[in-house]
Amino acid sequence: MKDRTLKILRIFITSDYPVTLEKLEEEFRTSARTIRNELREINQFLSTKAFPEIKNLRKRGYQLTLTAEQKKSLFEQIDLADEEQFLDxxxxxxxxxxxxxxxxxxxxxxxxxxxxxxxxxxxxxxxxxxxxxxxxxxxxxxxxxxxxxxxxxxxxxxxxxxxxxxxxxxxxxxxxxxxxxxxxxxxxxxxxxxxxxxxxxxxxxxxxxxxxxxxxxxxxxxxxxxxxxxxxxxxxxxxxxxxxxxxxxxxxxxxxxxxxxxxxxxxxxxxxxxxxxxxxTFNSRDMNNSIEWVQAQLLSIQLMQFVEAKTKIPFSRKEETLQEGLYKHIVGLINRVKSDIQIVNPLKENVKKNYGSIYSAIRRFTPSIEQVTGKQLSEDEIAFLTIHFSTSVSAINQDLHYVYKAVVICNHGVATGKLLSENLKELFDIDVLAVLSSRELELIEKLDVDLVFSTVSIQYTQKPVLELEPIIKEESKKRITSFLNENQKLKRLINNNDSTQLFYALIDIIEKSEGAVTGSIYKEMETLFDQNHLTINKKEIQPMLEDVLQDSHILLNEQVGTWEESIRRVSAPLVEEQVIDPNYVTAMIDSVKEYGPYIVIGKYIALAHARPEDGVNRLGISVATIKDPIEFGNEDNDPVKIIFCLAAIDSYSHLNIMKSLIELINDEVKVDRLSRETDIERFKEILFS
Structure with missing residues (x-):
């Protein structure tokens, strides 16, 4: 075929719509008769090559209908398949x-x-x-x-x-x-x-x-x-x-x-x-201001409770590590989505396939997150949240006795590397000491490990290496089993000294016999375990609301005129006892002035707070009921009848307190009873019930 004929054929291959005879006449500056001759020549060529022919669609023009594979094959046969020239x-x-x-x-x-x-x-x-x-x-x-x-x-x-x-x-x-x-x-x-x-x-x-x-x-x-x-x-x-x-x-x-x-x-x-x-906004660890801090805290706790209820998986067994990971991720997520930036997740389809029930539960919760971001979450972002939960699933199910020591090499991110790590622990007798990137291969020699599992191809010969996908599938299990069998001589017997579960068991016994476990008993128990060289995860030993809220920090039927005055009044006991510095009070008020009434977290309830570095000396909480409820400017939840002041020293030690406040948000009857109470003992009885 001559050059013009090939160009006409190219037009029909690349066009999804009929092309009129007039358009071809105009484009090639020739007669309709010539164009018809060209089309006949093209159809003869297509027929000999077993391709569909160009059809004349009455009153619409001419069209060549091909599948994607046929287009590719046809381009190859006419030697026009150069990717730099042809684009779909x-x-x-x-x-x-x-x-x-x-x-x-x-x-x-x-x-x-x-x-x-x-x-x-x-x-x-x-x-x-x-x-x-x-x-x-x-x-x-x-x-x-x-x-x-x-x-x-x-x-x-x-x-x-x-x-x-x-x-x-x-x-x-x-x-x-x-x-x-x-x-x-x-x-x-x-x-x-x-x-x-x-x-x-x-x-x-x-x-x-x-x-x-x-x-x-x-x-x-x-x-x-x-x-x-x-x-x-x-x-x-x-x-x-x-x-x-x-x-x-x-x-x-x-x-x-x-x-x-x-x-x-x-x-x-x-x-x-x-x-x-x-x-x-790409920084998953950054916490820019107190409004994001409290939103991420509340959302992470509520999300964890929601997913546990829907999937029946006891995520509370790994509550501290899961909540802290979720909290840091959600802070970055809020920033990103508000700025129209959502991260692409290359493992999305694998996550949806292998952890479908968790993904589905998180998706049902996303409207609560979207109320904060004001924009819809992508499936990629939902998959990232799912990875945090799926990692905890592996940690919950794993046998804590390991006989292989290994390192994981992963360039997909820390959360993905941890997921592979926890799956290896759960499914095989493997203790993963570290998750590294392919740039950190030199660190392997500094670790006491025998095996290397990698999600990317690496050039490393000092120790046995097995390349895997980040999510272990059925076909991967056979390869891992074979790999371990080949390296049986590297087996070790190690002891696990984590006594956190023993700690909880003893607490349960004390509660059954004595009726209550106070903060002082927690401290004595911690000291006893330390003296006997028993390791516990102290981040998981979190005080309850009743352990932290003192009588002197409960103010009832307070008369205040403005929302600023209510914050100053509820925080006064904490300032007086040096739980917080005066500048913490200023930071709380300035934050509301800058970001609006976000501290009104539920019907008639406000939670005044600022960042730990704004002047918190130790964990504390105070509460005040307002005689004449105050307008903060929150149309959905005003007027405020009860205001709490939270002084948190980190991102985990106050989690049980936050959970109690979330329960209170969902119980308007209890809020009403508390707001009308004038006796501190009865107030505590209602609040802690």
Missing amino acids: RDSRIFDLILSFSLEKKATYLYQKEEEYQISKSSLDEDMRRVRNTLAEYGIEVLSVPKQGIVLQGAERSIRTMIYDIINHSVGIVSPQGEQESSINLTILNQYIPQRLLEKLDQLYVQSMASMEDAIYRNQLLMFTAVWLSRYLREDLIASSAWEAVDTPQSDIRDFVTAICEAFKITPPEVEIKYIVFMLN
């Missing part, structure tokens, strides 16, 4: 969006039509889909004379859109180039070169004292590359469009400073504030 519709749309948003020179549609070698009608359909896609982000696509195609919308939305489109089209991109090659990855490299990601990764390593999990880190670097590319195009955030808090010195700020120096740029302060804030 999804890849063309991806290229168009990146071209409009990241290309440094103007983009014109006629150039793209020639580049893709498709008809104008096909490109028109591509553009219709581009416009529909970008409209979901609040972005318009405009054609401007001498400027080509331009995007109109908030710069912050455009940057988020680019990042989101890359994640959905390519997935997580590794700065080390570890992902499989694809057409869309090739397209991405034209606009965000691999060498740019490598440079940003080097600056990140040099700037950060501690580094994020690989899943978070790689996506943080991609978002940074998007920001830098837009800035270098001089697409900037308007000064009035972004009001972020000041950006004090931090690892992230150092990273941004290093980028500015390396690329010799001096962004305005509004850009610095923007990118530092956005990169902090």
Whole structure:
């Protein structure tokens, strides 16, 4: 076939819609008769190769209907399968969006039509889909004379859109180039070169004292590359469009400073504030303010209770470690989702398949999280939460007697590595001493281990290595069993000295005989175990509300005029006894002024609090009932009849107290009885019942 015939065939292969004779006449500047002859020649070729022929659809035009496999085979046979020349519709749309948003020179549609070698009608359909896609982000696509195609919308939305489109089209991109090659990855490299990601990764390593999990880190670097590319195009955030808090010195700020120096740029302060804030949303450990702190605390406890109730799995057996992991994750999640950033989870489908009941339970709880974020959670984020629970499932079921010592190598993140670690412990006699990344292989020699399990291919010969998927499937169990049998000589017998369960058993005996376990008894028990060299997990030994709330910290029927006065009044006993410093009171009031009445956590109940570092000396709580209920400005839960003041010293020691308050939130009758009580003893009896 001659060149024109091949070009006409290409148009029909790439078009999902009928092509009219008039369009072909116009495009190839020839007569209808000539085009019909070309079509007959093409159909003869298709017939000899056993492909469907081009059909004449009355009043609609001509169309060639092929499956994806047929298209691929046909391109191979006519020697037009060069990936750099031919793009399917999804890849063309991806290229168009990146071209409009990241290309440094103007983009014109006629150039793209020639580049893709498709008809104008096909490109028109591509553009219709581009416009529909970008409209979901609040972005318009405009054609401007001498400027080509331009995007109109908030710069912050455009940057988020680019990042989101890359994640959905390519997935997580590794700065080390570890992902499989694809057409869309090739397209991405034209606009965000691999060498740019490598440079940003080097600056990140040099700037950060501690580094994020690989899943978070790689996506943080991609978002940074998007920001830098837009800035270098001089697409900037308007000064009035972004009001972020000041950006004090931090690892992230150092990273941004290093980028500015390396690329010799001096962004305005509004850009610095923007990118530092956005990169902090990828930090699962960061707790920016007290509003996120209390929301994450409440949500993590409520989520754990909800999932336990729905799945009947006793997650409370691993309550401390699970709640702390959830709490830190949810803090980052709230930040990300509010900023339109949701992390891609490469293990999502495996998680849904292997831990479906937990995933389903978390999904049913997500409306409670979405009330806080104001936006819908993606399946990827739900899968991340599921990983925390599934890790605890393995820990709950595992036999604590191990005879192999091993290390896990995983680049998918700490939570995923821990999941594999706990599965190995549960299913086999394996004690996993550490979870490392492939960059930390030199640390293996410093650990007393005999075996290495890795989720990535590694070059390591000093000890036996078995490569596995992060989630152990049935076929993997046989490989692990065979691997262990091959290395039976490495078996060890070790003793487990964790006596936490013994501690709880003794507490149960005391409660049955004496009726109550006070804080002093807890302390005496801890001392006794220490003296006898018995190890307990002291993070799991948490005081109850009745252990912490003292009579002198209960104020009844208080007369106050404003919500500020109610906070000062309820916190007064804690200040007087130096449980908190005066500046803690100021921090609580300032936080409400800045973020609104978020401390009104339930009907008629407020929980005043600030961050531990704002002036907490030891764990404490106080409560006041208000004679004339106070309006905080919370339409759903005002007026406040009872206000608590919580002084927490860390993220776990007050968990039982928080659980008691959550129970109170769900019991309006109890709240009403407490608000009308005038006797401290009866108040305690109602509260602790």
